[in-house]
Amino acid sequence: MLTQILKYIFGFILAIVILIGGGFAMALYFMNRVSAPPPKPIYANDNPVVKAQTPKSQTSKTNQVSLEQSSPTPDSQATPQDTPKPESSPEPLLPGAYKARVTWKQGLRLRKEPTADSERTGGVAFNQKVIVLEESNDKNWQKIRLENGEQEGWVKSGNVQKIDEQDDTQTAESTEQ
Template structure:
């Protein structure tokens, strides 16, 4: 075997190793990017908005319903409307502590009414603004004021 043949073998071997290493790195980066992407939030049947049938007969209007809706739009002093900005949603707790009982959850981009904040601003007492009047504590800094 001459020197030229040995040189060709060495260059070919090094190129093959570099090609395998590059392809392996590209495959690892591709799969890592696929696995670190957040999946779409699933929509279940019980989360879809309920469609109400529109009746053709006129419904009688009640004066108390107008005053009730006007009162619902007014907030008590010190409270404000906010929206959940945490992409995975929030856990609703019965007291402002990580060890407290979980009493529900709040979805991403759901509107809430912030009733009060803890003295250290780590917790917010909120009421879910979906007609269910669920009240509880959530971790502070995960809502954004709407007003």
């Protein structure tokens, strides 16, 4: 009978220890989950982060040969290739378009739409040559394109000055000499 009482007391103490240990383990688990910082939120106006590409691991020649002989995968088709840029030949300007030079000392911001609240699409440096394509209905904005054709957008009117073609060619000839 004494052994039965000892077994009962030992079982009761063991059950209490298991309950306390389990409770402590659960508390640690939830505390660690709660204390971990959440991932950074991504908003619509944030710039996308470009992940650096990891270098491919070196493979043996036999693996490379077998990969070349196998059918192409989407990854192998997705690698961009440099395309040769066409020679810069003077393109005829659209009717109403003219060449101009930026006169604002700090340069200009290119906008997507002809409003100050519009999204920025790039910038133009002081004294850079541009092509004025059109003006807004209220004449407060001008749509321009960089002379090399890389960027296009809207800028405030009065910040560019029209270039005379004759003056432009004379300036180019004098800089070459």
